[in-house]
Amino acid sequence: MPGITLKEVTKRYGDVAAVDGLSLQVEPGELVALLGPSGCGKTTTLRLVAGFLAPEAGEIWVGDRCLSAPGAVVPPERRRMAMIFQSYALWPHMTVAENVAYGLRFKKGLSRAERARRVREMLQVVQLAGFEHRYPGELSGGQQQRVAVARALVVEPEILLLDEPLSNLDANLREEMRFEIRRLHEAFGITTLYVTHDQAEAMVISDRIAVLRAGRVVQVGTAEDLFLRPRTRFVAEFIGKTNVIEGRAVARDTLARGAVRLRVAAADLEPGAAVTVSVRPHQVELAPPEDARTEPNRLRGTVRRASYLGDAVDYEVAVEGSDLVLRVTTPPGPRLRPGEATTLRVPPAACVPLAGD
């Protein structure tokens, strides 16, 4: 089972670099999600790996084979990959069984009976036994999705590529299929690249997430890494909700904005420099106002808005002595009302310094 290596890959459309010197290492058997907003180059990257596009610079390796380099591109049909498309791309003129069996035609030395057996088994795996002779047009969206998965897995590809495969499903089915795809990945262990713009999907499905922006990887890591230790403002804001606080360092571990002082754990700030930190709303605590002391990380504030969300309450709190307005998420319980005074406790460990944007 080989891994995938992208080395400084660049793909331009006219003057615009859709992928701009992108490097990424996918370990054998690993599932990496390419996550980013539309136009970040994630689908272009996937199509470069599939061989539909040729890079202007850089190389793409699978195991010890160099598949793409400027002027030397192995065509898609000789890459031993499989791909699942946003539109499913099921052939409407073929039955479910014919769709799934198609890739097996190109496997040498498979008998007809062997092919039929593999198709049958694979349809069982995706819970579509008995649908062999249906046409794609006669299936529901979720069933079509499963056929697409079966068609890709039955050829036992070295690499599996998925291009936003769940974006055409309704919300409930989408959540169910996330777990299903993760289950299949654990069962088959195929090295996989998964393109999505949905951070929850990426978090559920992948071993690691590569966040893309403007054709480059800005951070790679596990879902937890990215959520708790975002390195840039972009990653912090793209993965989950966050409060971004801009200020100036007044000590190696302290940020100031107006009268507010925030201690930042594990930081080595340069006094006088501009500093940006990210604080997740659920890591801020609210306390009764009498608790307030004028020490760092305990801030007086006034509730601006309180929204009950069922499993949580979402507050907007204006911080005294500055122009800061923080989002705070608390478990449901005794609720504060707009206009009430409160105290915010921001744990120093929850303040994550961000580099650049």
Place this chain on the structure above:
Amino acid sequence: MIVVERALPVWIVAALLLVALMALPLGWLAWVSVSSERGATLAHYAAVFTDPRLQRALWTTLVMAAWVGLVAVALGAPLGWLTARTDLPGKAVIRSLVLASFVTPPFLGAFAWIMLAGPNAGLLNRLWRALTGADAPLVNIFSLPGLVFVIALYTFPYVYVMIANTLALIASDLEEAAAVLGAGRVRVALTVTLPMVLPAILSGFILAVLQALALFGSPAMLAMPAGFHTVTTQIWAFFQYPPRPEMAAAFSIPLLLATALLLQLQKLVLGRRGFATVGGRGAQRRPIPLGPWKYPALAAVLALMACAIVLPYGVLARAAFARAWAQPLGWENLTLANWTFTFLEYSATRGAVLNTLELGVTTATVGAALAALLAYIANRRLLPGHQALAFLALAPVVIPGVVLAVGLFLAYTRPPLVLYGTLWILFVAYVTKEMPVGYSQADATFRGIHPELEEAARVLGAGRLRVLREITAPLARGGIIAAWCFIFIGVIRELSASIILFTPATRVMSVVIFDLKEEGQFGAIAVLGLTMLVMTFATVLAVQKFLGRDVLGARS
């Protein structure tokens, strides 16, 4: 930067064929129009633009085309609104009749109207004289108004299609929103509906004018006997003895520029708002009740259909089965002699039917294949400069048949390719002329096939050509067969290029009809005309089967 592609030679050959097909005739046309034995010259243009006869032909053509456009809008726009938005009864039948008018060869319509409204023997005029005892005919079809009327009868479907398809996309909500705010019915029509269909009306007008400019058969049958020329008949006249191809070339260029300009104008009209705001596909449409106007409206529509279809077809059928077409109907006047004469005795007609069929089938087959290949290349961006291919494939829309024929005559009467005198030159003319029809149909077909369907097969191990064979071709089959049918219909009715390129051995049905008219063989013309109509309608039915919609339908 191009992915190395084993199928590359196939794409390149198809592209080069197209370039040669377009560049040769147009290149020769332009060159001959400015060349003389003593090098480059503008003398032909000077001659063209100073000769008062030619100036008159130019002016007549412009006036005629403008009137055709106006009459076509006056007929087509209300009809489109009536069938798309109101509770007019019999809409399906009306739509079929409009379709019939759309595919009727205009020169057949013109011929039928000679039998109906010729000043002396025309049936309508004789009826008029019998009823009133007057000496003067009621109408004379051999006149500019007569010409405009007959051409408009077969061009109003262009306006109709634009209007009906646009109105069918406008949700009633848009009109009801205005009504809720207090606008009356007329006010809604004037302030909401009309502005939304205005681009369609303008565009339909331009299409009708384009048709009228390019037409040869109707003016040849109606204007020449009346003693005046249009540009197309004048260009044809330059090829009669003694031939003056350089004058024909110089006279072709202004016509070509006019049609190119008009088409550009149409794009401009359609490209602005209008169609962009007309989006609601699933939106509800409620028919507007016509109330007391229902039957008067129906009567008007039926009168139009009688003029376009019922009367002409009737008079053709009558002529085909009568010993003398102008004599009263009766058993003693009934005969099959016209049929046996046309198909068994008269060698010119028999040969022409065979030539037409042969050319129809080969042109449609080669044309549909080439159009499909080119549309595929452009859709999947297989070659650099694929936009230029699409442009070239659609370019012949602006080339009137007569002009194309002049270019082809100049290009293929000299070495290395001497095609003149063979069926090949007609074949080349038809492939070129029908390329836009075939290309747009093929293009719509490939647009409907998601590229991911092909990519899915490639990733699994199928090469480009194998994907084309196993995935794309089966999915495109219906659309490409429809393209074949469209080309076939276009070829069997083609007159304006054939009339310049034929030789005695290579006559086709339309040319023979034209010749027979000079000889006064009305019975044989009617037989050939009906045969042509039967072939056309059989093909139209085939299209409906393969596309699952009629020929007039909006491309989705």
